[in-house]
Amino acid sequence: MKFNVVVVGSTGLVGQRLVSMLSKHQWFNLIGITASKDKANKKYKDVVKWSLENKMPENVEEMIVYDTNIENINNLKPDIVFTSLPTDISKDFDIQLVKQGYVVISHASNNRMDKDVPLLNPEVNADHINVLKLQANRWKGRLIKVPNCATSILTLALKPIYDNFGLRHVFVSTMQALSGAGINGVSSMAILDNIIPYIEHEEEKIENESLKILGELSNESIKPNESFYVSASVHRVNVLEGHLESVFLKTDNDVSVEEIKKSLIEFKENKIKNLNLPTKPSQPIIVRNEIDRPQPRLDRNEGNGMSIVVGRIRKDNRNWIKFNVLGHNTIRGAAGNGVLIGELVAKNYNDIIQ
Numbered sequence: 001m002k003f004n005v006v007v008v009g010s011t012g013l014v015g016q017r018l019v020s021m022l023s024k025h026q027w028f029n030l031i032g033i034t035a036s037k038d039k040a041n042k043k044y045k046d047v048v049k050w051s052l053e054n055k056m057p058e059n060v061e062e063m064i065v066y067d068t069n070i071e072n073i074n075n076l077k078p079d080i081v082f083t084s085l086p087t088d089i090s091k092d093f094d095i096q097l098v099k100q101g102y103v104v105i106s107h108a109s110n111n112r113m114d115k116d117v118p119l120l121n122p123e124v125n126a127d128h129i130n131v132l133k134l135q136a137n138r139w140k141g142r143l144i145k146v147p148n149c150a151t152s153i154l155t156l157a158l159k160p161i162y163d164n165f166g167l168r169h170v171f172v173s174t175m176q177a178l179s180g181a182g183i184n185g186v187s188s189m190a191i192l193d194n195i196i197p198y199i200e201h202e203e204e205k206i207e208n209e210s211l212k213i214l215g216e217l218s219n220e221s222i223k224p225n226e227s228f229y230v231s232a233s234v235h236r237v238n239v240l241e242g243h244l245e246s247v248f249l250k251t252d253n254d255v256s257v258e259e260i261k262k263s264l265i266e267f268k269e270n271k272i273k274n275l276n277l278p279t280k281p282s283q284p285i286i287v288r289n290e291i292d293r294p295q296p297r298l299d300r301n302e303g304n305g306m307s308i309v310v311g312r313i314r315k316d317n318r319n320w321i322k323f324n325v326l327g328h329n330t331i332r333g334a335a336g337n338g339v340l341i342g343e344l345v346a347k348n349y350n351d352i353i354q
């Protein structure tokens with residue numbers, strides 16, 4: 001059986017990636033796409049400023065775009081709704097959808113820290129999906145959140161280190177690609193010959209969401225991890241796709257560079273759930289040994305953009321571990337993770353909606 005899905009907010013960069021991945025997905029039928037009123041009732045190919053490297057899938061070119069409103073979703077009656085809307089719109093629209101009974105996978109930052117809302121990065125915390133049962137007290141439907149892009153990339157790298165060696169402190173300095181700010185996000189006058197050392201709310205998102213993703217699931221809710229903390233500093237750089245993050249961390253016990261490398265290479269997924277999902281990369285973490293990798297242009301498409309690449313793993317003379325991690329921000333960090341979550345939801349659909 002295939003699940004009927006709708007993409008709400010289909011014309012932005014993340015929306016385009018969702019449309020591209022869902023239009024030819026073995027488990028999903030893309031039955032509807034929405035956008036703002038000015039684009040509604042027109043063909044997708046006529047309203048979207050297609051910005052992906054691959055051609056627009058033929059089966060969506062002629063699709064008629066719906067206005068983003070609840071009546072249109074009710075007419076379509078999808079099993080799963082993927083939303084990629086600005087937060088100020090998403091914070092109301094996501095809730096309208098779950099109140100109506102839909103299963104919603106949302107990319108915006110509203111509600112990400114709610115105790116009964118899973119913030120999923122499936123290889124890291126697929127078991128957090130069980131908290132959805134608690135939402136029965138709030139809504140007819142279910143709300144699942146896709147984390148911030150830099151956070152998804154970071155937490156995938158931290159998971160095996162945390163599991164094997166414990167963590168005390170994590171400092172991260174990010175170099176974030178332009179696509180993270182959306183199609184009209186940063187002007188060329190601002191970013192050419194430049195680096196901008198600020199992205200609104202990004203540092204708090206990385207610091208808080210990481211602890212939730214690496215937190216414990218208890219009967220009551222998801223308890224954010226209290227055994228370590230994350231401190232972040234973010235920068236927008238002149239790169240199209242691929243967030244590079246420079247990580248400094250202290251483990252509970254001293255550990256060698258070789259042990260860290262081994263734990264990253266051997267990591268496959270969250271041990272509690274057996275994730276046999278089509279979008280899951282066979283090797284979620286790739287370790288490079290060259291002194292000058294990872295690099296966005298060379299490494300962002302590993303595992304179809306779903307693998308992260310870690311390199312320059314080293315230690316300083318106070319036993320701090322340092323490394324660089326790169327991930328494709330609009331795939332691993334956004335739409336690809338959204339689709340992977342969709343697959344996890346589809347696999348557990350009956351349990352989720354009881």
Ligand SMILES: N[C@@H](CC=O)C(=O)O
Binds near residue numbers: 147179199202329
């Ligand atoms: N806020 C991020 C996008 C990912 O969620 C960015 O600005 O790069």
